Amino acid sequence: MSDTIVPKENLLLRMQEDIRRALEKPEGERRWGMVIDTRKCVGCHACTISCVAENKLPPGVVYRPVLDQEIGTYPNVTRRFMPRPCMQCEKPPCVPVCPVNATYIRPDGIVAIDYEQCIGCRYCITACPYSARTFDLGHTYTEGTPEQEVYELLPNYEYGVEHPRKPGSEESPIGNARKCHFCLHRLEQGQLPMCVTTCIGIANYFGDLNDRESLVAEMAAQPNAIVLKEELGTKPKVFYLI
Amino acid sequence: MTTLTTPFAEQESRQTKWVLWFAWVLAIASAGIGAYGLFLRFVLGHAGANYGSYVPWGLWIAAYIALIGASAGAFAFAAVIFTLRKLRYYSLARLAILLAFGAFAAGMTNVWLDLGHPLRFWKLMLQTSFTSIMGWMSWFYVIYGLILVVGLFITRNGVIPKFMERYSWISFFFAIVFAGAEGALFGVVGARALWESGLTPILFLVEAGLFGLGLVAIGGFIFGCLEKQSARMLSVVMLIFLGLLLLFKWAEYTTALYASVPAKVEPIMTILTGPFWWVFWFFHLGLGILLPALLLLFGRGNIWSTGIAGGLIAAMSLASKLNLVLPALAQEELKGLAHAFTGPGLVFAYFPSLMEWLVWIGTLGLGGLIVLIGFHIFNISAPTYSGSSNR
Numbered sequence: 001m002s003d004t005i006v007p008k009e010n011l012l013l014r015m016q017e018d019i020r021r022a023l024e025k026p027e028g029e030r031r032w033g034m035v036i037d038t039r040k041c042v043g044c045h046a047c048t049i050s051c052v053a054e055n056k057l058p059p060g061v062v063y064r065p066v067l068d069q070e071i072g073t074y075p076n077v078t079r080r081f082m083p084r085p086c087m088q089c090e091k092p093p094c095v096p097v098c099p100v101n102a103t104y105i106r107p108d109g110i111v112a113i114d115y116e117q118c119i120g121c122r123y124c125i126t127a128c129p130y131s132a133r134t135f136d137l138g139h140t141y142t143e144g145t146p147e148q149e150v151y152e153l154l155p156n157y158e159y160g161v162e163h164p165r166k167p168g169s170e171e172s173p174i175g176n177a178r179k180c181h182f183c184l185h186r187l188e189q190g191q192l193p194m195c196v197t198t199c200i201g202i203a204n205y206f207g208d209l210n211d212r213e214s215l216v217a218e219m220a221a222q223p224n225a226i227v228l229k230e231e232l233g234t235k236p237k238v239f240y241l242i
Numbered sequence: 243m244t245t246l247t248t249p250f251a252e253q254e255s256r257q258t259k260w261v262l263w264f265a266w267v268l269a270i271a272s273a274g275i276g277a278y279g280l281f282l283r284f285v286l287g288h289a290g291a292n293y294g295s296y297v298p299w300g301l302w303i304a305a306y307i308a309l310i311g312a313s314a315g316a317f318a319f320a321a322v323i324f325t326l327r328k329l330r331y332y333s334l335a336r337l338a339i340l341l342a343f344g345a346f347a348a349g350m351t352n353v354w355l356d357l358g359h360p361l362r363f364w365k366l367m368l369q370t371s372f373t374s375i376m377g378w379m380s381w382f383y384v385i386y387g388l389i390l391v392v393g394l395f396i397t398r399n400g401v402i403p404k405f406m407e408r409y410s411w412i413s414f415f416f417a418i419v420f421a422g423a424e425g426a427l428f429g430v431v432g433a434r435a436l437w438e439s440g441l442t443p444i445l446f447l448v449e450a451g452l453f454g455l456g457l458v459a460i461g462g463f464i465f466g467c468l469e470k471q472s473a474r475m476l477s478v479v480m481l482i483f484l485g486l487l488l489l490f491k492w493a494e495y496t497t498a499l500y501a502s503v504p505a506k507v508e509p510i511m512t513i514l515t516g517p518f519w520w521v522f523w524f525f526h527l528g529l530g531i532l533l534p535a536l537l538l539l540f541g542r543g544n545i546w547s548t549g550i551a552g553g554l555i556a557a558m559s560l561a562s563k564l565n566l567v568l569p570a571l572a573q574e575e576l577k578g579l580a581h582a583f584t585g586p587g588l589v590f591a592y593f594p595s596l597m598e599w600l601v602w603i604g605t606l607g608l609g610g611l612i613v614l615i616g617f618h619i620f621n622i623s624a625p626t627y628s629g630s631s632n633r
Contacts, residue, residue, distance in 0.1 A: 048583060060294060060585040067578035084576060093432055099376035100365045119365055120358015122298035123376050129433035131575045134295035135358070137288040139586050170287055175358030228576070232432060 011202050012192065014215050020190050022208035028107035032182055033209035033237040034196075035219040036083055040203035043068060043081035047195035047204070054183060054194040056156040056165065059139040063132075063180035064195055083204075085195065086111060086132040086180035087228065087236030094124035094133065103177070109209075109237055110182055112159060115172035124177050129229050130236075138174040140167045157185045182206070209237060265464050269610030276604010282597040283355055290597040294587015296579070297571045301594040302356040304567045305602050307424060308453065308559040309349030309609070311446060314421040315454015316461075317342035317390065321414035324407045331475070332626040333467050334458065336397050340616045341461045342454070343390045348609030350383065355601055375427040382420050389413055394616070400624035407628065421450035428566065435505035436570035445490050452483035453559040456534075459552020463545060465617060474543030480555065481538050484531055505573075512569040517591075521561050530558025568592055 022030045043066055051057070051064045067082040092111045095103050102117035103124055125133045142149045148167065155164040156173075158181060163173050183193035191197070196204040207216035219225065220239045227236040282290050293300035316338045322328075323335035354360050366380035393413070396403055425446025428437040459476045462468035468476075495514075498506045513522050534551035541547025572590045574580050580590050594602070617623065 060587040062295075062583040062585065062588065065579065065582035067576055067582045069578045082576075082578070084579070084582070096371075096373040097376065097431070099371055099374040099380060100362075100369050101371040117365065117369070118359070119362040121356075121376065122358070123374070123427075125295065125298040126571065127431050127433055129575055131296060131579055135288070135293075135298055135587060137291070137294060137587050139289050143289075168287070170359055170361075172359070175288060177358075 011205070011215065012197065015192055015196065015205065015207055016190070018207035018211060018214040018216065019187065019192065022211055022214070023188075023190060025208075029210060030108040031209040031237065032088065032109055032187070033207070033216050033220060033239070034085065034088075034182070034193075035205040035216055035225065035239045035241060037203045037205070037219075037241040038080055038082055039241060040201040041066070041081040041083060041199075042201055043079075044200055046198045046200055047083055050194045050198035051180070051183075054186075055158055056154055057178075058136060058152075058165070059141055059143075061134045061136050061178050063134075063178070082240065083195070084130060084132065085182070085238055087130055087234065087238045088182065090235035090237065091233060093127040093129065093232075093234060097123045097127045099123065110184055111179070112181060112184070113177060113179065115159075115161075115163060115176050118172065118176045120175040120177070122177060129232050129234065133177045133179045136173050136176050136178050138167060138170070160185045160188060261464050262466070265610065266614055269607050269614055272603045272607025273611055274607070275600055276602075276607050279597055279600025279602075279604050280355075283601055286597060288358065289586070290595060292592055292595040292598065294589065296588060296590050297568065297592040299356075299567050299571060300592055301564070301598045301602055302352040304563040305560055305605065306349045306353040306356070307446075307567070308563040309345045309352065309605075310424060311421055311450040311563075312453035312457045312556055312559055313342040313345035313349060314386075314417045314424070315450040315452065316345065316457045317386075317393075317454070318414055318417040318421075318451065319454055319458055320393075321410040321417060324402060324410035325414060327407055327628070329628055331472055332402055332628070333622070334462050334472050336400075336402075336620075336622050336626060337461055337465060337467055337617075338454075338458045339390060339393045339397070340613055340620060340622055341457050343394060343616065344609040344613035345457060346387065346390060347612050348605040350387075351605045351608060352602065355605075375423060375430055379423055379427060382416075382423060386416070386420055389416065394620050397626075398620045400621055400626045401629050402626065403629040417450075418447065421447050424450075433575065434509075434570040435503065436509040437566070439494065441490060441494055445487075445494070448483060448486045448490060449559065449562060452480065452487055453556055455480045455483060456552040456555030456559070459548050460550075460556055461552075461613065463549025463552065465622070468545050468549060470543055470545070473545050473548040476552065477538040477541065477543055477548050480551065481535065484535050484538075484555075488531060508573050509569040512572060513565050516569065516572075518568075522565055525558050525561035526565060529554050530561055 045066050048064050048066055055063065064083055064085045067084055069080045069082060071078045071080060088109060088111050092105065095105060095111065099121060100117055100119055102114045104112060106112050122135055125135060140152045142152060153165055155162045186193060192206055196206045205216045205219045207214035209217050209220060211217055219241065222241060224241050225239040226242055227239055320335040320338040323331045354363060357363060367384060370377040370380060372378060396406060422443045425443030429439060429442035431437045455476060495510055498510055534554045537547040537551040572592060574590060
């Protein structure tokens with residue numbers, strides 16, 4: 001069915017072209033968004049793992065889990081996989097509750113966190129209706145083993161800033177609320193978010209929702225595109241094709 | 243000036259001194275235990291806690307809102323006594339200010355240690371976002387803390403100045419706003435159906451009044467400044483607040499259960515029948531509402547029954563707040579989230595870790611010590627006079 005909608009072309013290349021086009025525009029005219037085709041998702045978790053690797057996520061921090069949902073009653077049952085990144089809401093409930101302006105909406109629509117500003121009160125975590133924010137408790141994978149592995153100390157480059165990890169300290173990002181940011185550091189280099197690149201079924205479409213020529217804008221306009229918890233009025237920029 | 247209240251010295255003979263000694267021992271022991279908890283908190287960081295990403299707030303936040311509420315209530319009591327010039331209760335009102343300060347200090351310590359970056363607390367004051375209720379609250383805390391300190395200092399020699407009597411109503415209204423805003427902090431969170439209600443700030447106000455009076459009753463009992471008439475007055479007011487609390491809880495739960503909106507019914511059912519059902523039925527309803535109500539009803543102003551009822555009410559405030567904070571967070575916001583990814587903090591079940599319990603006990607010890615030491619520093623036991631009367 002999707003063949004009638006999407007021409008047979010290399011969709012990753014098309015999306016990369018969409019990104020390059022968007023990056024030529026002023027930041028305020030872009031509106032990054034994502035469409036996830038749940039019919040194509042096989043629940044391989046490649047997106048989750050690649051996100052963990054790209055952002056050097058410690059234990060207990062996850063930006064894009066894949067929800068495994070069973071629908072119906074035997075014998076009429078369906079299994080659906082639903083990846084859940086940050087919805088990058090246009091009206092994000094997490095932003096106004098932050099007492100120190102550590103979380104904010106960038107001109108391109110991405111909801112960002114200033115790690116050095118965040119005090120770790122976690123009010124934003126309670127305010128997110130999608131549980132898209134996690135708290136970095138400071139755990140490491142080699143906790144309780146004889147040796148601290150070097151890879152655990154490697155810095156991540158979220159928001160284009162180097163963040164070395166210092167287990168045992170409370171230096172950011174330890175002690176912070178953390179969330180998906182559409183791999184902003186990659187985007188600004190003209191690269192797709194890691195989850196989109198690694199999806200084996202190309203179930204993710206990403207790009208500038210303001211660009212009518214972009215694949216993501218085309219897919220978001222499909223009649224079977226929905227957003228989660230629409231009734232809350234958060235206006236997510238992540239859509240699901242069902 | 244006119245001596246308005248019976249000096250504590252006279253009453254001390256009536257009071258069993260072992261209660262006060264027991265309070266000292268308990269406070270010192272709690273502070274000692276808390277010191278070890280504090281050590282764990284700074285060595286292990288948040289990795290030693292059982293709250294996390296899906297249940298981001300735990301025991302410390304519940305304790306913080308319980309203590310802050312009790313503080314606001316105790317202070318509002320003092321402000322009412324001074325505003326209405328109820329001269330007989332001036333000693334109790336002075337003690338109430340000190341108790342409010344102790345509870346405030348303990349509550350703030352809980353929330354400070356709960357921060358992911360405790361040393362960045364100053365940003366709350368200097369880089370405040372006023373779109374956030376928490377931003378407003380941080381300033382309210384500063385103002386409230388100052389009001390308490392000023393109140394303690396200007397009454398430290400036992401003379402209540404005229405302006406304290408005449409303008410206490412301003413402080414009273416501030417305490418109301420303060421306690422209500424604490425509730426609004428939860429009431430505005432649309433993602434949590436249990437919290438998001440216009441009734442939440444009102445419930446916080448009622449609970450603040452009740453817990454504050456409970457604190458004053460047990461404090462008055464321990465320090466021997468509760469006499470027949472003040473015990474009777476406190477009993478009546480506490481009974482009224484207990485009735486209001488039951489009414490609001492009944493209204494909140496029954497309307498939600500009848501409406502059957504899953505987002506709200508699920509946390510309520512977690513409270514009533516979940517794995518920690520006994521927190522509601524035994525601690526909150528049984529020991530926090532029904533037993534104190536019976537003691538107050540049948541105690542008829544008896545000092546012991548009023549003091550014990552107050553102590554139960556104040557202690558069980560934690561059960562009430564735990565049942566507000568945790569069940570709302572312990573719900574899957576999206577079906578399948580609980581098993582989508584595993585790791586520390588990625589669970590919807592919560593029980594405080596040893597570190598959390600120890601720190602919490604320590605904060606109570608700290609509050610207790612502040613009150614016990616402050617009792618002497620601020621001469622609470624000295625005879626109290628009204629500054630607006632001639633001797």
